[in-house]
Every structure is written in C-alpha cells, then in structure tokens.
Amino acid sequence: MHKISKLAVLTSGGDAPGMNPCIRSIVRTAIYNGLEVVGIRRGYQGLIEDDMFPMGTRSVSNILNLGGTILKTARCLPFRTDEGQEIAYQNLKKRGIDALVAIGGDGTFTGALRFSKKYPDIAVMGVPGTIDNDLYGSTYTLGFDTATNTVIEAIDKIRDTADAHDRLFFIEVMGRDSGAIALRAGISCGAEAILLPEKETAIDDLIENLKSGQSKKKSSSIVIVAEGDKHGGAYDIAKLVEKQVKNYDIKVTILGHLQRGGSPSAFDRVLGSRLGFAAVNALIAGKTQMMVGLEANYIKLTTLEEALTQHEFKLEEDLMKMAEILSI
Ligand code: F6P
Numbered sequence: 001m002h003k004i005s006k007l008a009v010l011t012s013g014g015d016a017p018g019m020n021p022c023i024r025s026i027v028r029t030a031i032y033n034g035l036e037v038v039g040i041r042r043g044y045q046g047l048i049e050d051d052m053f054p055m056g057t058r059s060v061s062n063i064l065n066l067g068g069t070i071l072k073t074a075r076c077l078p079f080r081t082d083e084g085q086e087i088a089y090q091n092l093k094k095r096g097i098d099a100l101v102a103i104g105g106d107g108t109f110t111g112a113l114r115f116s117k118k119y120p121d122i123a124v125m126g127v128p129g130t131i132d133n134d135l136y137g138s139t140y141t142l143g144f145d146t147a148t149n150t151v152i153e154a155i156d157k158i159r160d161t162a163d164a165h166d167r168l169f170f171i172e173v174m175g176r177d178s179g180a181i182a183l184r185a186g187i188s189c190g191a192e193a194i195l196l197p198e199k200e201t202a203i204d205d206l207i208e209n210l211k212s213g214q215s216k217k218k219s220s221s222i223v224i225v226a227e228g229d230k231h232g233g234a235y236d237i238a239k240l241v242e243k244q245v246k247n248y249d250i251k252v253t254i255l256g257h258l259q260r261g262g263s264p265s266a267f268d269r270v271l272g273s274r275l276g277f278a279a280v281n282a283l284i285a286g287k288t289q290m291m292v293g294l295e296a297n298y299i300k301l302t303t304l305e306e307a308l309t310q311h312e313f314k315l316e317e318d319l320m321k322m323a324e325i326l327s328i
Pocket of ligand 1: 176
C-alpha cells in the first residue's frame with residue numbers, strides 16, 4: 001500500500017470553472033491530514049520544467065469564486081514521450097513527492113495512467129475537470145454546469161434579438177466530440193433544433209422542422225450546433241440550409257471560449273470541493289491509478305483504465321426525445 005507524505009497537484013488540458021475550488025479543497029484536505037502540498041504550474045509542462053512551489057492553507061484563500069485555474073494549464077506534447085515522463089519522474093523524486101492529483105479530461109488521464117504504470121511508486125489520482133462532460137465514471141465533470149449556464153445566458157440574449165427581427169440563428173457551442181452542453185442548453189433555451197455528434201440529423205429533416213415552425217407562426221428559430229456535429233460547424237450548416245430555405249434571415253454565432261470562463265456556479269464549487277476532498281482521502285487510503293467521480297450524488301472511484309477505455313459518454317436518449325417534443 002502507498003503511504004503518502006507529500007502530494008503534488010496540477011491542472012491540465014482545457015481549463016474549467018470549478019478547478020480552483022478543487023485545488024483549494026485538495027490543499028486544505030491534505031494539510032489537515034498532515035501532508036505537504038506542492039502546486040505544479042502549467043500542468044505536465046511545469047512538471048517537466050520543474051516549475052513547482054509549496055502550497056499552504058492561505059495560498060488558496062479567496063479562489064472559490066475564480067474562473068480559470070490559479071495553477072495555470074497547458075496541453076503538453078513532451079509528456080507523451082518516454083524522455084518527458086522520465087524527467088517528470090526525476091523532478092518529483094528529487095522533491096520527495098509520492099502522490100500526484102491530476103485535474104483534467106481524458107488527455108490528462110491518458111498521460112497520468114501511462115506515467116503511473118511506468119512509475120508505480122508515485123500514487124496517481126485523477127479528478128474529472130472539463131466543460132465537455134464526457135468522462136465515463138462521473139455523471140458530471142467540473143465546469144460543465146457553469147459552462148452550460150454561460151451558454152444559456154448568451155442564447156437568451158440572442159433569442160431577444162432573433163425574436164425582434166424574426167430571424168433564424170445557428171449557434172455553435174463547445175464540447176469537442178460531446179453534445180452534452182448543446183443538449184442541456186437546447187432544453188433550457190427551447191431551441192427549435194439541437195444538432196449533436198451523438199445523433200445523426202438529416203438536413204432535410206432540419207429544414208422540414210424549421211418550415212413547420214414558420215407555418216406555426218414562430219417568430220424566431222434557434223438551432224444549437226454542437227461543435228462535434230458531423231455536418232461541420234454552424235457556418236457550414238447555415239449554408240446548407242440557406243440553399244433550400246429562401247425566406248429566412250439567417251445569422252450565425254460561434255460562442256467560442258467565453259464558454260470556458262467565468263465564476264464557477266454553486267454546483268461546480270461544491271463538486272470541486274467534494275472531488276478534491278475525495279481525491280486526497282483516496283490517496284491516503286492507498287488508492288492509485290483511479291479517478292474520483294460523482295454518480296447518483298455519491299462519490300465513486302473508477303480505475304483510470306476504465307474511465308479511459310469506456311470513455312464514450314452516452315447522452316440521455318430520453319432528454320433528446322423530450323427536447324424534440326417540447327420544441328414543437
Ligand atoms: O475540452 C474543452 C474544450 O473547450 C473543448 O470543448 C474544445 O473543443 C477545446 O477544449 C478547445 O481547446 P483549445 O482551448 O485548446 O482551443
């Protein structure tokens with residue numbers, strides 16, 4: 001069993017609101033349990049460059065409300081190489097670090113698992129932090145709730161102007177290969193259609209749907225396009241539709257990176273605190289190569305192997321069906 005004494009924490013991949021509450025929780029839970037804590041800047045990049053600093057309870061004061069990550073983040077290619085991993089290992093060893101918490105998405109966990117298999121004397125725990133909500137083993141990932149609320153706020157505003165001008169808007173939202181944000185935002189904003197990577201939508205059906213809305217005197221139409229949708233981005237889809245629907249005034253909005261910023265919601269602050277607390281306690285209990293997640297409102301541990309191999313996150317069929325019916 002791994003008995004740990006000094007723990008390092010990093011955030012990696014795309015930042016997500018809720019990472020800061022999670023860092024705060026990790027630092028304070030570790031110190032409460034008599035562990036030393038080291039923060040690593042810019043994810044695996046800082047691990048390779050030995051960019052680390054000791055963290056105390058006051059170093060995480062007043063960060064619960066901050067978006068982004070105080071540790072900064074990066075997408076680090078050198079950590080995918082054997083050389084990069086060896087340097088990272090030596091940097092941890094020379095500082096006496098025997099446990100690592102990695103907050104991020106599947107790319108972060110892929111690196112963490114490979115590292116931990118090569119160097120099993122460093123205990124590794126993953127925390128799901130990505131706005132995409134696409135990890136097996138946790139119903140919610142950090143940042144998803146805040147990002148969805150940010151999207152809703154933006155789409156509500158677009159609806160005002162769309163309605164004033166009787167316009168059709170195609171709005172592209174983030175999620176990489178996941179339609180989780182698109183689906184929740186679509187339900188919340190009453191989108192006329194939601195295009196998701198998880199579900200094929202024929203352009204003809206979309207056009208039929210929009211025409212039917214027009215005949216029912218809808219004054220505006222909003223189509224949410226998840227960035228991973230098979231037809232391409234919102235501009236591509238708007239062009240396809242424009243060719244066949246003549247009397248619509250069509251506009252396109254790409255919401256982009258504003259979806260990643262902002263103060264974390266209450267849900268993400270609590271989730272970050274819970275996952276951070278659970279991650280440290282799991283390491284103290286001797287666990288390694290695992291991810292802490294939330295299932296049915298309880299903390300659950302999943303092996304990193306499982307979280308990665310079964311990472312196909314399934315969107316709820318019933319929500320997709322309901323969204324269609326409620327938008328008639
Ligand atoms: O994984 C989070 C995410 O925001 C995705 O939704 C998006 O596809 C990607 O990151 C964008 O990455 P970057 O900020 O590196 O352009």
